[in-house]
Amino acid sequence: MRRGWDWLMEPDPWSRRSPWKESGYALLLAVVSVGAGLLMREASPVGLGFFGAGVVVLALLRRRFPATVFLVTSACAGPLAAGIFVLTPMAWSAGRRIESSGRTLAAFVGAYVLLSVSGLLLGGDTGLSTVLGMVLSALIYLALVIVPGLAGRYLAQRQTLLDTLRERNAQLLRESRMVAGQARLLERQRIAQDMHDSLGHQLALIAVHTGALEVDSELTDRQREAVGVLRQASVGAMHELREVVGILREGEQPEAAAVDESGRAVRGTAGVAALVAAARGAGRQVVLRHTGERRPLAAAADHAAYRIVQESLTNAYKHAPGASIAVELRYEPDSLVVEIVNGPAGPGRAGEVVSGGQGLTGLRERARLVGGIVHAGAADGGGFRVAGVLPYGTGEKAPFVVPEDDFPRQSADGSPSEGVPAMNWNVSGQEPVMGEMYGAGGGRRNTLGGVGLGCGIAMLVVVVIGAAVAVGGYFLVKSAGDNLVSKERYEEIAVGTAEEDVRKEMPSGGSFWTSGIRDAEGHPKKPENSECLVVVSEESASEFDREAVFRFCFRDGKLIEKASYEVTVDL
Incomplete structure (x- = not known):
């Protein structure tokens, strides 16, 4: 079927x-x-x-x-x-x-x-001449056939044009996404190369010098322990740098958390304990708490949780030295809450380190990309608080914030979304920027142009139909005048007149004006062996459903009888 x-x-x-x-x-x-x-x-x-x-x-x-x-x-x-x-x-x-x-x-x-x-x-037989009939049929055909056909063709071509523009727009958007992706990849590779050449070299020097210093016999045990912490930190930084460089070059997040040589996780919630332990080893007072039933997170969200704790601890080191720090991981039914709170800095110790101000911005961006949010602000009683809310999953698992795309009106495969025209929208999400579909005056100009064209077609239809009615009315009135017979003309014709002369003076009797009268009721019996001509009289009938007519009957080429009477017509 x-x-x-x-x-x-x-x-x-x-x-x-x-x-x-x-x-x-x-x-x-x-x-x-x-x-x-x-x-x-x-x-x-x-x-x-x-x-x-x-x-x-x-x-x-x-x-x-x-x-x-x-x-x-x-x-x-x-x-x-x-x-x-x-x-x-x-x-x-x-x-x-x-x-x-x-x-x-x-x-x-x-x-x-x-x-x-x-x-x-x-x-x-309509009773109209061939020329008149062709003219009337042409006007009717123009009004009732040609105009609807042109209107249908205009709408079809307009829809085809719009579909073509949408397809071309979608293709341009896909190509622009590809070009932007290639540009981002090249920039990421350049940044990765710069990081590897500069930071990698410096961290390697730090690791070598701290390793040599650690075995110096003149150091005390306390100093050797501190130098060992610095060496481990430099080695961990080198591993993290290698991981970041790999991410930048590959352009994608790894699915599993990276570990150092000792097997200790350096990313993800599993690495938070190591961060806290390192902070305690540096002499900071840090408390770590886990609440709720632990649940796995997506790789990107797990990495974001680790970075939130890491950046928050770094900010506490710089801006509140000596203050106590509390780190809490709360596993809620629908999300993981990562909260880091530090107390107020000691007297005269706050604000001693210059910050670039990009750390919290980067955290918010990480959380947004996985559908979460990050809040940072002053804590009650002084100090500072950073809290991140990260969903366990993405997509259909209801992220808190829908990750924005460079082209929010474009679907994942680059094709137009159903019911939404493919359109490149700017940052505000309100103004279209595709010049092919909008002129210098914007979308309103095209809208007004379409309305004007539609009004023009409607006006053309009205004019054509009006002209057809006017011309048809004129010919109907003219036809009526030619097919109606006055009382004076009827009385001028005498019985015995030649049939040829009578027919020259009278209408043919075959028009649509007499088509219903010939078969109407009320005709008197015609003479034997005669042929009669019935025409419509100009006189008004006595009743609404009756019509006044004249009849002329001929035999042997002469008029043998004429009669004036009324017949009943069907309305």
Whole structure:
């Protein structure tokens, strides 16, 4: 079943609602056209039933074969006035779905030819001249077929243009992401190389000199222990530098926590105890507490927790020397809370170290990238407090802050998100910066241009329909004047006048003005072996549903009888 709908809907996309929508649309067209045909009594109910079935089939095939369905509908709509209710929506569909302009022009010209030919061959006699009938049919075709077709084609081309712009915009965004990624990678490699060449050399010198100093026989045990701490710190710094350089070069976070030669973790929550132990070895009063049931964190969040503790301890060393420090890791149901609080600095000891002011900023950035937050500020009773809240997972595990992207309106694979146009947004997230889709005046200019074009098309439709009504009204009035006979002309014609002379003075009697009168009730019996001409009188009838007529009967080429009377017409 779905394969069949796919075939019918091609090239439009298929959805679950498509069968219901298409079937409802086809049935609606059939009901409207058949109902109009019944009201106008253009054919028998059986014939209109077959016509309705054909409308359903054509409506279902209009997407797959737009030009063919439009031509077939035009050929079928010629004999029936109710066919216009089907031809107009088919013209809209054909204008939207026929691809090339040449095929579209050929389809609409061919449809007009088929409509005119089928109307002349199979349609009833309207009483209008051939030229007048062609003019009226051309105006009606222009208003009810050409204009809907142009409107449908305009909307289809506009949608195609918008889709093309969105695809091009998405491609540009993907390319810009790639270029930015390459630039970031090159910059990271340059920074990694500089760090390796400069800091690595200095740390290696520190490790060598502290190692040599540690074995100096003139040092006391206390001094040798302090020098050993410095050597271990320099060695640990070298390992961390090597790790950071590797991260910068590879461009990604390692999945497992790094360890030093002794097997001690240097990153992650497992390394917090080592940080506290090193601080205690340096003579600081540090307390470490764990609360809650321990749970594993993602590698990036685990690394962020370690860095929060490390940076907070460093800040306490620099800005509050001699103050006590409390480190707490609280495992909450949905997040890990890392809190570091130090007391106030001793008298005259605060503010002795110059800081670059980038440490807390880096911590906030680390936490944001994993969906967490970091708060830093004065603690109650003096001192300073740093607290980080880090989720156990990312993505669907509800991070506290959605990590921002360079292109927030772009999905992960670079394609436009569903229902959202692909657009490059600036930092404020409010102003589009794609010049191809917006002119110098911004998006409002394009919006006004689209509204103006739509209003122009609507105005064109109104003007065309108004012109068609005006021209049709003029010809109807002229036709009425030519087909109505005055009482004076009726009385001037005497019985016995040659039939040829009478017919020259009278209308043909075959117009639509007399089409319903010839079969109306109330005609007197005509003479035997005679042929009669019935015309409409200019005089008003005595009742609303009656019409005043004149009748002239001929035999053997002469007028043998004329009569004036009223007939009952169906309204």
